[in-house]
Amino acid sequence: MIKKIKWRNSIHFKIPMLFIFLLLVSLQIIGAYFIRQLESDLISNFDSQMSLNVRFLENSVTPVLESENQEEINLATQNVLRDYIGGDFLEVQVIDAKGYIVGINDQTRQSMVGTKSTDRDVQQSLLLESDRKYQYLDEERNSRVLKTVSSIFSPTNPDEIIGAVMMESNIEVVYTQISEVVQILVSASAVAVVITIFLAIIISQGVARPIAEMRTQTLAIAQGNYSGKIRIYGNDEMGQLAETINDLALKVKDAQETTEAERQRLDSVLKHMSDGVIATDRRGRVMIINNRAVELLGINQEDAVGKSIMKVLNLDKTFTFRHLLEKDDELILHVENEDDKEDSTLQGEFSIIQRETGFISGVVCVLTDITEQEKIEQERRNFVSNVSHELRTPLTSVKSYTESLQEGAWKNPEIAPSFLKVIATETERMIRMVSDLLHLSRMDQGNMELEKEYISINDLLSHILDRFDMMVQSGALRDKNYQIVRDFTKRTLWVDVDQDKITQVIDNIMNNALKYSPEGGTITCRLMETHNSVVMSITDEGMGIPRKDLSHIFERFYRVDRARARSMGGTGLGLAISKEVLLLHGGRIWATSLENKGSTFFISLPYVSFEEEEWS
Known part of the structure; x- marks a missing residue:
């Protein structure tokens, strides 16, 4: 039975949403970059234009500010400022070196001429002899304003400041242009999204139809029906996939029969192996245990089947089943035997039963009795250790006394003979040891x-x-x-x-x-x-x-x-x-x-x- 797919999980929904998402992301990235660059260029151009106006005004009023007649300064300055009425110029002021306003472009505020400027930026510019430029929001005009304050220096004495120019420009027109461009971009994006949705629906229908047929056929294969075939709509990747599934339907039956035969043979091998064999399910419960494993572990077969392999092998206190699956090396198990018998040492090798899909369906453990091998190996290690230790002692003595003789002790008639006697004694001891070892070696090899x-x-x-x-x-x-x-x-x-x-x-x-x-x-x-x-x-x-x-x-x-x-x-x-x-x-x-x-x-x-x- 085919399970119904919810509309939000359907490919008819996912493909259009994918296209829309990609389009929106692309438009967002392109639009953000474009608007950012446009805003930067427009503001930069406006700022450059205002800077030119400030420089031109500075050049115009510099000769006027050098005059000593205040009335002439005011009149001449006012004449210059007539060219800065209207347009983007909100307010333009010319201030002398003492901070008094000598001219203003706003005809309604001519009463401020001759008064001392209270503008903090003008005061800082005259005091610090530096220019200031920034944007701010004029709440009265409800628009953004670019304010520029520039110091004017004497042409004859570059270090003498003779006044300053304060210019406020309406930069809101730049942001208005940017807003208009953004609206155009949004409208174009909306049209692109509509077109994308239409194309995505058509494409999703072309992709979903063969996928639905493939799903139906694969479900039939899973239920054991291999007779159906998928219609091939074209020679593209989807068509190749449909052809592959059709070939798969013809081969799965043979593969399943082969797998079943292999499983039966594996069961037979596990039951008749000379080593102990334990097979589990994917949760580690014992499903098969042969007689040899029962004998080695000293347990009853009825008690072991269905029980966790970790408890059967007494590994539940040191390992988890997951650790057992991840462990590549074999384990050495020590089994305590009853009736005063010698304890057994078993080597456990674990093999994961894994399907081609990677799903782990169980574990096979092969137990080998290595009690005698471990005993022999331990005796060998002890023997090598003892031989090395026993030979090292006389060799050390011989070396020490020989070095003493080389360093001049041979010239001393009192100690040289005793040193040589020790060397001879230790040498004879080593000869006896080697001779005894040769005798034992011949006996071990049966050559005696x-x-x-x-x-x-x-x-x-x-x-x-x-x-x-x-x-x-x-x-x-x-x-x-x-x-x-x-x-x-x-x-x-x-x-x-x-x-x-x-x-x-x-x-x-x-x-x-x-x-x-x-x-x-x-x-x-x-x-x-x-x-x-x-x-x-x-x-x-x-x-x-x-x-x-x-x-x-x-x-x-x-x-x-x-x-x-x-x-x-x-x-x-x-x-x-x-x-x-x-x-x-x-x-x-x-x-x-x-x-x-x-x-x-x-x-x-x-x-x-x-x-x-x-x-x-």
Whole structure:
């Protein structure tokens, strides 16, 4: 149904009004400029004419004013002023240097001759020796008057003023001429407006007819009727538009069918994507949510449908739906899982469903679980940060001591050896760190090959502890009074391991036990077996490990007491390497600790019991 258009909104009204408006604006601009210019020219011409009259009168009365006989001055001046009676001259006065009127053109006011002028402009002109000119409205005559007061100077002495001329001219005649011209211009404008209205009505009818037909046809297309055609009246822009709409009617049906098919395919893709997918309407209410999205968000599908996507994603406190539409970057969502599961990190990418007209009909959100990627990325960042920090400390020391040696410290036999010792120590520390990092890198890449062989773990552990017994009984550790206690099972345990790698693990733990044990401390080493494992434990009586740090000690570069660990030369990688080595063997390592009591590290290796005869 075509809605009726009000007359003031119709194109039949708007086009004539547009033409009239443009014409009036043009006439207003042209008329204002023309009248302004005409007024300026007429007033300028009138002013120039009056200025000539004043100059001529000055030249005529100058010889008269130089006379000493007052009666001759009055008579001669009156004769001159006879030429200024009538016309545009309202009043002309000649005043001498003392301010007395010596002549006036108005015959009815001859009694003023010989009296002193009371005109303020004349008095200021004589006093200041300057001319004055301005317009004013004479209420008695009800007309505008141009008043000119000019000083007269002696021809023999230019600095001596001998009188003044006051002339009032009727300038109203100029404004009368301007008013007559304005009336003519208004009359011509009225005729032009009438002609413009007539032409505009004819033009609007020629434009409105094809537009009305186009409107009817487009409404029919919107209702699904594509059979009608618009009549083409000419080969102009309107005709081209009508032809375009006719072509549009033939193509809209196919486009609509194609759009419907694409929509159905899109629905199918959304439902079967491996990532979580949420589709909303234009107000942000959830219309479609697939099973993967339900699983990632930990919600029920029935509760999510019809609910705002901002509440489903827990974004209503930080964003509005409009902000979500305007945001180009993806969002990182943190989902708290129940049942003591690790919290999930989701990446949400939002795509606006927009028609060709620009109308936004909804949003599609794709959720990807990036929990593992974020965890790996965080570990990578921490690793790079730790490596940079750990390498910077020894490098700074080496640089500082090297600069001191370069500046002349090498000449001092007392401090130069200690400086070189520090440089060597820090260099060895960096070499150990790089070597440990290479070991970890090979393990991470799976390039570490184990050279396994069956060995007696009893003999291996005894051999390692014998070496540490020698260390604590000699050298710098002799005064520490450390004791190493052994508690081994009587049964010989054979395991299939890489002897060098396991030795490295036990060395790392024993070195840590010695570092953190107090003087006179006891280190207890035990060896036992379970039904499928060989378990070694090493217990010290050191400061212990706080509970909050216990689960992190096998992470790379993690230190409970960083300052003390660095001072003892540790790289922070020993326990991490030990963990990786044992994982390659199918074993594991863990620790228990009590603060200020000591720590115990456990090493577990796979073990299969067999009789000694089978080995033989």
